[in-house]
Amino acid sequence: xxxKIGRREFVRKSAQAGLTLALGxxxxxxxxxxxPKVKASIVAVGIGGDYEQAAMKAVSLxxxxxxxxxxxxxxxxxxxxxSRHPGSYTKPxxxxxxxxxxxxxxxxxxxxxxxxxxxxxxxxxxxxxxxAEGAGLKIFEKDEALFKPVPIPGGQALKEARILAExxxxxxxxxxxxxxxxxGNKFTGTMKNLMGLNSPANNRTFHRPNWKTDPxxxxxxxxxxxDLNKAVKPVLNVVDATxxxxxxxxxxxxxxxRPEKVVAGTDRVAIDAYCAGLWGLDPKDIVQIKRGxxxxxxxxxxxxxxxxxxxx
Amino acid sequence: MSRAKRKERxxxxxLLALVLICAATAAAVCQxxxxxxxxxxxxxxxxxxxxxxxxxxxxxxxxxxxxxxxxIYQEYGFTRVAIQDYKSAAGKSASLEIFEMSTAxxxxxxxxxxxxxxxxxxxxxxxAELESYYLNxxxxxxxxxxxxxxxxxETVDGLLAIGAAVDAKLPGGGGEPPLVGALPADGLKPxxxxxxxxxxxxxxxxxxxxxxxxxFMEAVRGLYDSGEILIVLDYGTAEARRAAWLExxxxxxxxxxxxxxxxxxxDAVVFKDGKGQYLAFSESGVRLAVGIHSTLEWALAxxxxxx
Numbered sequence: 001x002x003x004k005i006g007r008r009e010f011v012r013k014s015a016q017a018g019l020t021l022a023l024g025x026x027x028x029x030x031x032x033x034x035x036p037k038v039k040a041s042i043v044a045v046g047i048g049g050d051y052e053q054a055a056m057k058a059v060s061l062x063x064x065x066x067x068x069x070x071x072x073x074x075x076x077x078x079x080x081x082x083s084r085h086p087g088s089y090t091k092p093x094x095x096x097x098x099x100x101x102x103x104x105x106x107x108x109x110x111x112x113x114x115x116x117x118x119x120x121x122x123x124x125x126x127x128x129x130x131x132a133e134g135a136g137l138k139i140f141e142k143d144e145a146l147f148k149p150v151p152i153p154g155g156q157a158l159k160e161a162r163i164l165a166e167x168x169x170x171x172x173x174x175x176x177x178x179x180x181x182x183x184g185n186k187f188t189g190t191m192k193n194l195m196g197l198n199s200p201a202n203n204r205t206f207h208r209p210n211w212k213t214d215p216x217x218x219x220x221x222x223x224x225x226x227d228l229n230k231a232v233k234p235v236l237n238v239v240d241a242t243x244x245x246x247x248x249x250x251x252x253x254x255x256x257x258r259p260e261k262v263v264a265g266t267d268r269v270a271i272d273a274y275c276a277g278l279w280g281l282d283p284k285d286i287v288q289i290k291r292g293x294x295x296x297x298x299x300x301x302x303x304x305x306x307x308x309x310x311x312x
Numbered sequence: 313m314s315r316a317k318r319k320e321r322x323x324x325x326x327l328l329a330l331v332l333i334c335a336a337t338a339a340a341v342c343q344x345x346x347x348x349x350x351x352x353x354x355x356x357x358x359x360x361x362x363x364x365x366x367x368x369x370x371x372x373x374x375x376x377x378x379x380x381x382x383x384i385y386q387e388y389g390f391t392r393v394a395i396q397d398y399k400s401a402a403g404k405s406a407s408l409e410i411f412e413m414s415t416a417x418x419x420x421x422x423x424x425x426x427x428x429x430x431x432x433x434x435x436x437x438x439x440a441e442l443e444s445y446y447l448n449x450x451x452x453x454x455x456x457x458x459x460x461x462x463x464x465x466e467t468v469d470g471l472l473a474i475g476a477a478v479d480a481k482l483p484g485g486g487g488e489p490p491l492v493g494a495l496p497a498d499g500l501k502p503x504x505x506x507x508x509x510x511x512x513x514x515x516x517x518x519x520x521x522x523x524x525x526x527x528f529m530e531a532v533r534g535l536y537d538s539g540e541i542l543i544v545l546d547y548g549t550a551e552a553r554r555a556a557w558l559e560x561x562x563x564x565x566x567x568x569x570x571x572x573x574x575x576x577x578x579d580a581v582v583f584k585d586g587k588g589q590y591l592a593f594s595e596s597g598v599r600l601a602v603g604i605h606s607t608l609e610w611a612l613a614x615x616x617x618x619x
Contacts, residue, residue, distance in 0.1 A: 082380065084461070183381060183512060195380075247426075248426050251381030253426075253446040253459045254428075255430070
């Protein structure tokens with residue numbers, strides 16, 4: 001069941017649950033420390049027309065969800081729910097697979113966090129899955145008070161992110177974008193999806209005033225995305241590359257391509273580089289991927305990445 | 313007061329009341345947004361009914377509706393959009409978006425940007441394309457986009473029926489912008505023409521990785537049968553074109569992304585990009601043309617055809 005949480009209720013609950021949040025933060029640290037690390041540059045690919053099975057296959061190729069989600073963890077999920085045009089949002093089947101895998105390894109709570117509307121979650125079929133699986137959907141108003149300022153010490157374009165405060169009541173994040181076209185910078189993947197946790201007002205600063213896709217504007221947008229990724233690190237990325245729009249993105253409708261793949265791993269740069277290649281883009285031409293690699297977020301050279309691919 | 317005078321005053325009061333009612337009604341319609349009048353009601357599309365109420369966004373508020381995808385509409389010139397969902401008796405869904413653009417050229421441009429060119433031409437508006445689960449057409453300053461959520465016959469028939477109802481309501485007509493005529497028709501792939509108004513559109517058809525020398529007024533791109541690409545950029549004045557070409561050429565010469573091979577065939581300036589494609593340039597009047605192909609000969613032949 002979706003719940004819309006306003007500022008007042010959020011502040012009240014936060015005050016009541018101050019101790020819980022503090023403990024939650026402690027648990028988060030402990031959980032991250034306890035979670036066994038997977039070798040950085042391994043990318044797993046589950047293939048097949050049954051997208052739920054493909055997602056399960058991809059995660060199993062990495063050693064299973066138990067490598068990422070400790071028992072009793074509070075898990076935050078971030079699917080892409082921007083539009084309901086085919087190929088522009090994370091498939092409900094993939095969300096179902098991830099919720100089930102989290103539950104199977106003993107996650108205490110699994111919640112999708114969002115500042116988008118309940119209607120968007122309903123239209124994409126994602127809310128129906130959340131309800132059916134007994135997971136949580138926490139929808140927040142676009143109120144800056146509900147976002148926590150997070151300094152980014154190494155930020156070049158973005159010095160401070162504003163992340164949904166509720167996120168910090170969770171132990172870990174599983175990032176669940178769909179890879180697709182973006183009219184401005186040509187590519188959406190794991191790194192860009194984190195804008196879904198950042199406040200809309202802060203996201204608007206990624207686009208310069210009178211944005212015209214001057215390369216300097218694109219560089220500012222891309223660097224802001226890279227900086228945001230320095231502030232938040234998902235414990236796992238599960239990317240929908242099953243049926244994707246490769247024109248008129250990110251909103252669509254657009255031309256569809258059907259690689260029928262689910263891509264999983266911890267290295268956001270490597271995953272994005274692989275996904276860009278699925279539809280003929282050179283990762284080095286995508287500024288966020290190139291800069292992400294240059295600034296230590298991951299491996300762009302796919303010859304140095306270990307791939308584990310299998311049919312579901 | 314005479315009976316005639318009373319009658320005259322009564323008529324004036326009635327007229328005033330009518331004017332006030334009309335004004336109030338007009339204000340209400342205005343508040344609801346002018347595009348609502350073009351959204352078909354349930355009765356006008358057999359088997360389909362409205363699902364929920366309409367949504368409307370104007371100007372900068374488009375970012376609320378399509379954050380991340382609004383910029384391209386703004387580049388062409390966006391005024392407002394109305395969105396209405398529909399549902400069939402069998403439970404199929406469709407979504408209608410009517411975009412009002414600032415000009416007919418902007419509506420055609422956005423249509424050309426959105427279509428893939430591999431869909432089916434349909435007789436709606438000035439030009440329409442149906443591809444799988446979605447239908448786009450433009451008419452006057454308007455662009456209609458209808459999206460189904462599967463490509464079943466019932467859904468596609470629904471899209472066409474709703475599209476026809478919208479077409480009947482939308483005012484205006486018009487043809488393609490004159491610059492499209494710069495692309496020779498012989499060998500031009502149907503549906504491949506893109507009409508561009510800025511860098512965002514251009515970067516999606518060919519990325520030069522620079523803004524220098526690319527402040528054009530309008531541009532067109534066409535694909536041809538043997539894989540040739542022809543882009544024609546219009547700078548408005550010959551002086552602006554000359555300055556822009558000097559700037560762009562200088563940028564390409566100093567860019568690590570392009571090399572300058574020897575052109576032993578003509579006087580045209582030629583570059584080669586990192587993917588092995590040749591770019592042959594020619595300038596004339598207010599226009600700069602670029603022929604692109606994997607062979608030098610075809611790139612030169614293509615740019616020579618620009619009209």
